[in-house]
Amino acid sequence: QVHVASDVDVAQALRMDTYLGGAQPTAIPVGLYTSGGLEAPVYLDADFLLGPEAAHLNISGVSGLATKTSAVEFLLGSIFQHFPPHKGRVAAVCFNVKGPDLCFLDQPGALEDEDRRRYERLGVRAQPFEGVRYYAPFKADGVNLNTLRTHPDLVGDVEPLVWGLREVLDYAEVLLNRDDIDAKADAFIDFLSDRVVDKEFDDGFGGTHRVVTFADLERLFRSIFDGLELGGGRGDTWRTHHIATIRKVRNRLSNISTRCKGLVTDDGPSNDLPWGRFEDRAVYVVDVANVDPLGQDLVFARVVSKLREHLERRDLGVDAVVVFVDELNKYAPGDGPETYVKKMLLDISERGRYLGLVLFGAEQFRSQVHRRVVGNAGTIVFGRMDSDELATPGYQVLSPATKIKLATLPIGELMLRHPHFTQPIFVRFPRPAVLRGRDGVERFPPAADLPFEDAVVRQLVKLDRRVRPNLVKDVIADRREEDVRRALAHTRQTRPQDAFAHF
Numbered sequence: 001q002v003h004v005a006s007d008v009d010v011a012q013a014l015r016m017d018t019y020l021g022g023a024q025p026t027a028i029p030v031g032l033y034t035s036g037g038l039e040a041p042v043y044l045d046a047d048f049l050l051g052p053e054a055a056h057l058n059i060s061g062v063s064g065l066a067t068k069t070s071a072v073e074f075l076l077g078s079i080f081q082h083f084p085p086h087k088g089r090v091a092a093v094c095f096n097v098k099g100p101d102l103c104f105l106d107q108p109g110a111l112e113d114e115d116r117r118r119y120e121r122l123g124v125r126a127q128p129f130e131g132v133r134y135y136a137p138f139k140a141d142g143v144n145l146n147t148l149r150t151h152p153d154l155v156g157d158v159e160p161l162v163w164g165l166r167e168v169l170d171y172a173e174v175l176l177n178r179d180d181i182d183a184k185a186d187a188f189i190d191f192l193s194d195r196v197v198d199k200e201f202d203d204g205f206g207g208t209h210r211v212v213t214f215a216d217l218e219r220l221f222r223s224i225f226d227g228l229e230l231g232g233g234r235g236d237t238w239r240t241h242h243i244a245t246i247r248k249v250r251n252r253l254s255n256i257s258t259r260c261k262g263l264v265t266d267d268g269p270s271n272d273l274p275w276g277r278f279e280d281r282a283v284y285v286v287d288v289a290n291v292d293p294l295g296q297d298l299v300f301a302r303v304v305s306k307l308r309e310h311l312e313r314r315d316l317g318v319d320a321v322v323v324f325v326d327e328l329n330k331y332a333p334g335d336g337p338e339t340y341v342k343k344m345l346l347d348i349s350e351r352g353r354y355l356g357l358v359l360f361g362a363e364q365f366r367s368q369v370h371r372r373v374v375g376n377a378g379t380i381v382f383g384r385m386d387s388d389e390l391a392t393p394g395y396q397v398l399s400p401a402t403k404i405k406l407a408t409l410p411i412g413e414l415m416l417r418h419p420h421f422t423q424p425i426f427v428r429f430p431r432p433a434v435l436r437g438r439d440g441v442e443r444f445p446p447a448a449d450l451p452f453e454d455a456v457v458r459q460l461v462k463l464d465r466r467v468r469p470n471l472v473k474d475v476i477a478d479r480r481e482e483d484v485r486r487a488l489a490h491t492r493q494t495r496p497q498d499a500f501a502h503f
């Protein structure tokens with residue numbers, strides 16, 4: 001108890017006493033402040049970190065030394081342990097955008113005695129995350145998962161992320177806004193989405209369609225083009241949509257289904273995050289590290305929009321969600337076109353705090369991220385900074401002494417700006433208690449891709465432990481691969497008593 005007096009002094013000096021005490025404290029431990037012989041915990045205010053007063057966190061600093069990803073992992077753990085009960089339930093959605101970075105959040109990592117001491121001092125238990133759900137698309141073969149968490153001991157809890165035509169069409173704007181803004185194409189996509197998909201539809205040339213998959217849609221496109229050709233002269237519009245617009249939309253859609261095979265599929269029902277059933281203190285890792293940029297954009301757009309929708313209706317299952325986007329400069333760059341993803345990240349930054357939708361972003365160079373995205377972050381964190389970066393106009397507010405300190409900051413130390421603090425505060429945080437990505441792939445080397453049959457066996461055994469591998473191979477021996485994938489998808493969706501019911 002030797003600390004007590006100095007802890008209180010520091011709390012008062014940093015004006016943390018208002019949210020540390022009282023009937024409903026909102027303090028989240030973030031690191032230890034040290035000065036001379038003194039060492040005291042520093043807390044962020046949950047109302048200003050996760051809303052509604054302010055929200056969002058941005059962290060920047062040089063690769064390897066700034067400990068950006070590590071700091072976010074530690075802070076998420078601290079949030080899960082200290083999120084005040086009166087604020088309800090909280091979860092995190094983390095996009096894994098780089099190699100194995102976030103693939104082992106449920107595994108314990110190596111800590112030193114100093115780290116343990118710091119955990120204790122901060123009142124945070126040093127433990128990996130308990131409820132982690134991993135989602136990854138398939139590779140192009142539609143049966144092997146596109147992630148580095150494929151070691152046989154771990155792959156069992158990776159859920160496939162599979163979307164069909166319906167899921168893609170709802171966010172098709174993503175595909176268009178990348179390089180052009182086209183109201184006509186938008187209108188045609190809306191028409192497909194509202195009037196065609198999943199409905200009995202008459203093409204006007206004597207054919208009836210029920211479009212559920214990309215393949216069905218392709219059939220409809222063909223009958224439209226054939227119909228217009230046979231119709232002779234007047235044939236350049238169909239249902240008020242110009243044939244050029246129809247061709248364009250068709251190209252974009254077929255583009256995504258070929259570039260993102262394995263995420264976007266024709267083979268049966270989709271498999272998605274558990275909308276409406278999010279669990280308290282769970283982390284949902286969505287692994288897009290190895291997905292085509294177009295597919296990454298689609299995943300961001302759809303996942304974040306769904307989170308927003310459900311939080312607005314208050315039926316997500318939790319009251320607040322932290323969305324962690326690493327390498328934010330790629331997704332919300334300061335220059336370049338106004339993509340759908342950028343607009344969406346701006347929208348969270350500006351309105352998310354009322355909804356409990358909170359963005360934690362990390363990047364090497366803050367100057368490369370859209371100004372309003374970083375500008376709306378209530379809490380700003382710096383690790384070791386690059387001195388050229390510090391010379392850019394965004395850092396004019398920092399004193400020369402602070403800049404020198406930032407450029408030489410030791411590993412594991414951070415500078416914090418938070419609405420309650422009148423000046424930047426430097427803290428030390430302990431290593432995150434989770435297995436680092438690169439240690440993870442050493443301890444759990446990713447499995448080689450399985451041949452189609454074996455991959456199907458593994459998927460089916462995962463769904464029903466009683467299934468005998470040889471029997472699966474016999475059953476699928478002379479089936480077409482797409483039929484097998486479709487049967488597998490239906491099995492995943494309906495979990496029948498008899499695992500072979502759909503085969």
Ligand SMILES: Nc1ncnc2c1ncn2[C@@H]1O[C@H](COP(=O)(O)OP(=O)(O)OP(=O)(O)O)[C@@H](O)[C@H]1O
Nearest residue numbers: 062063064065066067068069070411412429430431
């Ligand atoms: N609190 C800490 N104390 C000491 N070392 C740490 C601490 N946190 C992380 N490290 C070490 O620092 C290294 C870099 O951390 P991390 O990967 O989080 O950096 P980063 O800023 O995300 O880098 P990049 O830009 O390359 O993604 C890690 O190897 C980790 O072991």
Ligand SMILES: [Mg+2]
Nearest residue numbers: 068069070326
């Ligand atoms: Mg990182």
